[in-house]
Amino acid sequence: xxxxxxxxxxxxxxxxxxxxxxxxxxxxxxxxxxxxxxxxxxxxxxxxxxxxxxxxxxxxxxxxxxxxxxxxxxxxxxxxxxxxxxxxxxxxxxxxxxxxxxxxxxxxxxxxxxxxxxxxxxxxxxxxxxxxxxxxxxxxxxxxxxxxxxxxxxxxxxxxxxxxxxxxxxxxxxxxxxxxxxxxxxxxxxxxxxxxxxxxxxxxxxxxxxxxxxxxxxxxxxxxxxxxxxxxxxxxxxxxxxxxxxxxxxxxxxxxxxxxxxxxxxxxxxxxxxxxxxxxxxxxxxxxxxxxxxxxxxxxxxxxxxxxxxxxxxxxxxxxxxxxxxxxxxxxxxxxxxxxxxxxxxxxxxxxxxxxxxxxxxxxxxxxxxxxxxxxxxxxxxxxxxxxxxxxxxxxxxxxxxxxxxxxxxxxxxxxxxxxxxxxxxxxxxxxxxx
Ligand SMILES: [Zn+2]
Numbered sequence: 001x002x003x004x005x006x007x008x009x010x011x012x013x014x015x016x017x018x019x020x021x022x023x024x025x026x027x028x029x030x031x032x033x034x035x036x037x038x039x040x041x042x043x044x045x046x047x048x049x050x051x052x053x054x055x056x057x058x059x060x061x062x063x064x065x066x067x068x069x070x071x072x073x074x075x076x077x078x079x080x081x082x083x084x085x086x087x088x089x090x091x092x093x094x095x096x097x098x099x100x101x102x103x104x105x106x107x108x109x110x111x112x113x114x115x116x117x118x119x120x121x122x123x124x125x126x127x128x129x130x131x132x133x134x135x136x137x138x139x140x141x142x143x144x145x146x147x148x149x150x151x152x153x154x155x156x157x158x159x160x161x162x163x164x165x166x167x168x169x170x171x172x173x174x175x176x177x178x179x180x181x182x183x184x185x186x187x188x189x190x191x192x193x194x195x196x197x198x199x200x201x202x203x204x205x206x207x208x209x210x211x212x213x214x215x216x217x218x219x220x221x222x223x224x225x226x227x228x229x230x231x232x233x234x235x236x237x238x239x240x241x242x243x244x245x246x247x248x249x250x251x252x253x254x255x256x257x258x259x260x261x262x263x264x265x266x267x268x269x270x271x272x273x274x275x276x277x278x279x280x281x282x283x284x285x286x287x288x289x290x291x292x293x294x295x296x297x298x299x300x301x302x303x304x305x306x307x308x309x310x311x312x313x314x315x316x317x318x319x320x321x322x323x324x325x326x327x328x329x330x331x332x333x334x335x336x337x338x339x340x341x342x343x344x345x346x347x348x349x350x351x352x353x354x355x356x357x358x359x360x361x362x363x364x365x366x367x368x369x370x371x372x373x374x375x376x377x378x379x380x381x382x383x384x385x386x387x388x389x390x391x392x393x394x395x396x397x398x399x400x401x402x403x404x405x406x407x408x409x410x411x412x413x414x415x416x417x418x419x420x421x422x423x424x425x426x427x428x429x430x431x432x433x434x435x
Pocket of ligand 1: 081082083141233264333334
């Protein structure tokens with residue numbers, strides 16, 4: 001079987017096609033589509049997916065297949081936590097020691113000198129990689145506390161427009177928490193809210209409880225007033241377990257919150273005893289807080305000690321949170337910058353490296369969801385990544401017939417965007433796609 005044979009373009013219908021592939025059972029929305037179809041030990045079913053005008057018109061389970069399908073079909077990925085503005089800045093701002101505080105210092109000095117061209121380079125290189133690797137949406141935190149903050153947001157707004165048909169972009173204004181209490185902070189928050197983006201900040205120990213409570217309360221009130229969501233870097237630390245989360249829950253106990261709040265990192269919570277984790281997880285579920293776990297940067301940065309390997313590592317307690325009903329996704333975080341020197345906006349790479357750290361398995365529904373449907377949920381995307389009739393024909397095809405192979409080798413992949421194969425688009429269209 002070859003690709004050409006496997007794809008039957010439906011003459012007369014644009015953005016149409018039909019393909020036989022393996023699909024994770026947990027990503028099929030309607031069980032009726034799979035009646036009588038077998039599921040292999042990795043949770044994959046042989047399925048025929050047909051689409052027209054960019055929309056899936058049918059999904060059929062293949063009952064008597066004599067051929068083993070060679071591709072795995074997955075929805076295009078959503079990256080719930082990136083830093084597009086500083087990606088690929090490692091060469092001008094390395095952090096050889098690899099710790100959190102060294103990363104922060106290197107980031108601050110790099111940010112002060114970051115030119116317009118350097119920003120453009122970081123964002124465009126990241127988006128071009130993300131596109132061919134199969135990412136369809138990205139939430140990126142943006143350093144927004146310097147004299148160039150407005151310039152950067154103007155540049156990012158025009159990049160978002162250029163890319164809107166290929167990758168949906170959401171930005172989070174990353175500033176010191178107390179900035180949101182200033183007059184400039186209020187003005188900036190209005191701009192962020194107007195463009196449908198999010199307010200951000202960092203809560204990591206050591207912090208002053210009283211002042212941080214006040215700043216956080218103000219931020220949540222401001223966000224509610226502007227109807228603007230929040231995504232915080234919270235408890236990215238190996239000390240004072242869940243101190244920031246406790247403060248956030250205390251704030252939410254004082255006011256009525258109607259916006260979506262995402263807790264990114266939440267790493268030190270994993271160091272608490274099980275009972276305390278369960279108690280806090282339940283409160284988080286009650287308050288509808290979302291979580292983005294970031295295993296790669298946590299493993300690289302946190303708890304480093306000279307000549308001493310830390311065995312118990314800070315990481316969001318993903319399973320315990322899921323069990324309590326909290327939506328948890330897994331993100332890539334930094335790419336080739338002072339916070340993390342490796343990675344490449346490849347969601348398969350992210351799965352391959354973070355699954356062993358977080359004990360997630362691709363054949364378990366709750367092991368796969370953090371990379372697929374839960375990430376879409378955290379970003380409040382129109383489509384949750386579940387494949388069914390009426391879903392967008394927006395997916396990737398991995399040249400592999402098993403999860404084990406797909407995550408061990410770097411499989412070739414084909415990307416379908418709005419019903420069209422990226423590698424088959426006319427040249428002029430492809431070049432506008434990668435502008
Ligand atoms: Zn981050």
